[in-house]
Amino acid sequence: MEIRPLKLAGTYEIRFAPQRDVRGYFMRTYDEVIFARFGLATSWVHESQSLSLQRGTLRGLHFQKPPYAETKLVQVVAGAVFDVFVDLRRNSATYGQWDSIELSSQAHIAVYIPKGCAHGFYTLTAETLIFYKMDARYIADLQDGIIWNDATLKINWPTSAPIISDRDRRFGTFANLVSPF
Numbered sequence: 747m748e749i750r751p752l753k754l755a756g757t758y759e760i761r762f763a764p765q766r767d768v769r770g771y772f773m774r775t776y777d778e779v780i781f782a783r784f785g786l787a788t789s790w791v792h793e794s795q796s797l798s799l800q801r802g803t804l805r806g807l808h809f810q811k812p813p814y815a816e817t818k819l820v821q822v823v824a825g826a827v828f829d830v831f832v833d834l835r836r837n838s839a840t841y842g843q844w845d846s847i848e849l850s851s852q853a854h855i856a857v858y859i860p861k862g863c864a865h866g867f868y869t870l871t872a873e874t875l876i877f878y879k880m881d882a883r884y885i886a887d888l889q890d891g892i893i894w895n896d897a898t899l900k901i902n903w904p905t906s907a908p909i910i911s912d913r914d915r916r917f918g919t920f921a922n923l924v925s926p927f
Contacts, residue, residue, distance in 0.1 A: 762774065803868070804903070805911070809892075
């Protein structure tokens with residue numbers, strides 16, 4: 747397992763090391779000792795899956811407000827996504843910036859996204875399955891988001907017409923966000 751920092755403060759790419767043989771492979775996707783060595787969260791409260799049936803599905807940009815802000819460990823187990831995260835932490839050197847990474851079941855990479863970041867993804871394949879670990883309980887009333895095509899953030903999504911939920915389409919802009927972080 748290799749952990750390397752990304753552009754936004756506190757975000758990391760985690761590269762897994764599959765051990766292959768004629769049967770397939772085995773790989774460790776989490777190691778408490780290695781995560782602790784990097785100062786990363788090691789106590790996960792829940793795990794979730796997200797299945798997107800169609801290529802071109804966009805989910806996000808989501809975040810959960812304090813006191814239940816979430817650190818996320820995100821991995822694609824089937825398919826591929828363009829994964830995006832936005833720094834909403836007012837005192838961060840990377841506040842208001844975004845970064846992205848392509849995650850796929852073939853690349854064996856995960857992304858670690860700290861509390862105070864919004865997260866979203868665009869599916870590059872049909873039947874994309876994403877697996878998440880989170881370090882805080884899900885509280886529906888604390889969920890919020892930013893519109894995916896925000897003019898201030900200027901995220902370079904690989905689409906201009908995604909399949910998106912009504913809820914995600916109604917999110918406000920970054921300029922109008924009073925960040926709780």
